[in-house]
Amino acid sequence: xxxxxxxxxxxxxxxxxxxxxxxxxxxxxxxxxxxxxxxxxxxxxxxxxxxxxxxxxxxxxxxxxxxxxxxxxxxxxxxxxxxxxxxxxxxxxxxxxxxxxxxxxxxxxxxxxxxxxxxxxxxxxxxxxxxxxxxxxxxxxxxxxxxxxxxxxxxxxxxxxxxxxxxxxxxxxxxxxxxxxxxxxxxxxxxxxxxxxxxxxxxxxxxxxxxxxxxxxxxxxxxxxxxxxx
Numbered sequence: 001x002x003x004x005x006x007x008x009x010x011x012x013x014x015x016x017x018x019x020x021x022x023x024x025x026x027x028x029x030x031x032x033x034x035x036x037x038x039x040x041x042x043x044x045x046x047x048x049x050x051x052x053x054x055x056x057x058x059x060x061x062x063x064x065x066x067x068x069x070x071x072x073x074x075x076x077x078x079x080x081x082x083x084x085x086x087x088x089x090x091x092x093x094x095x096x097x098x099x100x101x102x103x104x105x106x107x108x109x110x111x112x113x114x115x116x117x118x119x120x121x122x123x124x125x126x127x128x129x130x131x132x133x134x135x136x137x138x139x140x141x142x143x144x145x146x147x148x149x150x151x152x153x154x155x156x157x158x159x160x161x162x163x164x165x166x167x168x169x170x171x172x173x174x175x176x177x178x179x180x181x182x183x184x185x186x187x188x189x190x191x192x193x194x195x196x197x198x199x200x201x202x203x204x205x206x207x208x209x210x211x212x213x214x215x216x217x218x219x220x221x222x223x224x225x226x227x228x229x230x
Contacts, residue, residue: 004022004044004045006025007022007023007024007025007044008022008023008025008028008085009021009022009023009052010023010028010076010079010080010083010084010085010086011079011083011084012078012079012082012083012084014066014067015066017050017058017062017066018050018051019048019049019050019058019063019066019067019075019079019083020048020049020050020052021043021047021048021049021075021076021079021080022043022044022045022047022049022052023042023043023080023085024041024042024043024044025086025087025088025091027041027042028042028080028085029085029087029091029095031080032080032081032085032095032139033095033098039073039076039080042076042080043072043073043076046072047072048072048075048076063075085139092138095138095139096136096138098138099136099137099138099140099142100126100129100136102142103129103136103142103145103146104122104125104126104129106142106143106146107120107125107146107149107150107159108120108122108125108207109205109207109208110161110205110206110207111150111159111160111161111205111207112159112160112161112162112206112207113157113158113159113160114158114159115158117206118210119206119207119209119210120157120207124157125153125157128153128156128157129149129153131156132149132152132153132155132156133152134148134149134152134153135148136149160206161205161206162205162206163203163204163205163206164203164204164205164206164209164228164229165188165201165202165203165228165229166201166202166203166204166209166212166226166227166228166229167199167200167201167202167226167227168182168199168200168202168216168224168225168226168227169197169198169199169224169225169226170182170197170198170199170200170220170224171197171220171223171224172195172196172197173223174219174220174221174223174224175192175196175197175198176196177219178216178219178220179198181215181216181219182198182200182202185202185208185212186202186203186204187201187202188200188201188202188203189201201229213226
């Protein structure tokens with residue numbers, strides 16, 4: 001944990017009042033991006049300030065009114081996730097790169113090239129994202145930025161979002177073992193045959209087809225039967 005000299009502030013403004021907490025810069029960053037799940041050692045001082053430089057603290061009643069609680073950890077969680085956090089240049093760069101990776105991952109999963117019906121490659125999506133010069137907010141959720149990103153990228157590469165339904169028949173030797181994997185893709189219908197084989201209908205984003213077929217073939221040694229439903 002950082003000492004006072006190397007700590008930074010995170011803050012949130014509510015109804016014209018500022019609420020500041022003092023945090024370890026590295027641990028606060030890891031918590032903000034989801035790599036650290038607990039708040040232990042993140043807080044340098046277990047207080048909420050109006051102005052840390054003047055050491056003006058908020059009263060319990062003010063905290064209760066603003067946050068609905070006096071619990072310092074619940075308040076810190078909200079400030080760190082939704083408020084403003086000072087970051088170093090390197091931390092901002094890492095956060096931006098991570099957010100771009102998350103956006104690319106969503107696009108690879110959710111969209112296809114309407115000309116071929118196949119997903120775009122990761123490299124092609126990354127190139128189009130850079131060419132679009134769309135603003136990416138490192139603090140904002142990737143899914144919330146998707147609409148603006150797609151709007152900026154569409155003049156560069158064609159993109160279509162759609163879901164597909166795939167029927168699959170799994171032989172008895174593999175059905176029980178891979179049921180959890182199939183369920184993870186979103187089973188809409190299932191039927192267990194008398195011989196122990198499993199027939200399922202799965203709906204998924206079109207961009208996930210390749211991954212699904214690869215995993216299914218490996219899990220069943222190529223014994224599963226599949227059909228793309230219209």
